[in-house]
Amino acid sequence: MAGFLGIDIGGTASRWVLVDATGTPLARGSAAGATGHLFNPAERERLATTLAAIAAALPQEPIHATCLGITGLGQSVHEEARQLVASSFKLQAGAIRLIDDMELAFRAAFAPGEGHLISAGTGSIGLHLDANGTMLRVGGRGLLIDDGGSGTWIALTALDQLYRRIDATGGPADAAILARELFAEMGGDHWDQTRAFVYGSDRGRIGTLAQAVARAATAGDPLATEVLERAADELARLAKALIGRAGRLPVAFVGGITTLHPLIKSGLTAALPETSVSFPQIDAASHAAQWARTTHQQEAPL
Incomplete structure (x- = not known):
């Protein structure tokens, strides 16, 4: 056979x-x-x-x-x-x-020429393939440059903002729930443990911390909520870039970040009110x- x-x-x-x-x-x-x-x-x-x-x-x-x-x-x-x-x-x-x-x-x-695709997982990237097979890409430049809205971006943005609070006040301030979730994932609340986790990991492992951010947002942490709202804006930016360059067509968002937390989908649909937005399971x-x-x-x- x-x-x-x-x-x-x-x-x-x-x-x-x-x-x-x-x-x-x-x-x-x-x-x-x-x-x-x-x-x-x-x-x-x-x-x-x-x-x-x-x-x-x-x-x-x-x-x-x-x-x-x-x-x-x-x-x-x-x-x-x-x-x-x-x-x-x-x-x-x-x-x-x-x-x-x-x-x-x-x-x-999509069939070529019929839509725009945004993928949001460990990284993030937008793609349009026209009827002639010519590809237009936006984003997708890796965590050292951008990957806005991706799992890795969510994790690193949350850590950045958390440590800025710790620098200013000596503690997590209004991000106590987020701190608890992140430090539990990394094995402790000492800088040595954060440093070992982040600088000893690849982008996939760092991106798993996005789950901790989502849990903190569900529990009402304001910083975690803000980070996820910003992530939706970052992914919507990719869609808007494709629309601006290749025309207003339906936009499909795929990847694990679309199901990370309800704030992602609601933020995307709100940011693209005049666009047909879908979240297919391909x-x-x-x-x-x-x-x-x-x-x-x-x-x-x-």
């Missing part, structure tokens, strides 16, 4: 779906995250390890073609990534489609599998 494999590789997790020649799902699963930053030897090893784990978990059906959306995949490393995929799944290069994970997510939500890996199947069937000789 022919199998067609779709893989959505993100920085913190990867998901895969295997379908047969009719498009019926055969299996699905998950693996560790990775990136397409193959210029970094450690990231190349992460991607190779993730691909090997997926290959080991697959049923025994032969794979005819695969489509992968990989976060951070630049054009300059496509050939190297293709070689890794070919080796992992015993495929010829022509049976492999590689795209950025954001393009994959966009195509799972299955990018499934879309990739179907794309691999249809492309293979279209290109197969009669």
Whole structure:
């Protein structure tokens, strides 16, 4: 039985779906995250390890073609990534489609030219793909520059504002609930523990602190509430940038931050009153599998 494999590789997790020649799902699963930053030897090893784990978990059906959306995949490393995929799944290069994970997510939500997509998870980025396949990106420059509204941004903004209060007053002041939640996640309330957590972690682990901010907001902490309201404004800014440059079209927000706290969705809809806003639950890996199947069937000789 022919199998067609779709893989959505993100920085913190990867998901895969295997379908047969009719498009019926055969299996699905998950693996560790990775990136397409193959210029970094450690990231190349992460991607190779993730691909090997997926290959080991697959049923025994032969794979005819695969489509992968990989976060951070630049054009300059496509050939190297293709070689890794070919080796992992015993495929010829022509049976492999590689795209950025954001393009994959966009195509799972919209046909080209029909909308704008904002992804808010560990990082944040906006994308429009026009009818000719030309991509317009906004944001997505990483935590050292921006990633406004993302999980990492929420965590670092909350810590920044909390420590400014501690500097000024010697304690958390009006952010006592937030302080309790954050320090519990980091293992203690001493600066050494915060420093070890933040500077000894990658952006994915730092981003998990956004959950603590959400809990504090639910408990009524004013600083946590303010940070989440600002996060919604930051994500709305990406949508407004796309609207300004590519026209007023429906906007879909995806990613874990959209469900982090009700303040996010309410803030986004309030910030975009003249825009059709949705929060779809897309299955990018499934879309990739179907794309691999249809492309293979279209290109197969009669």
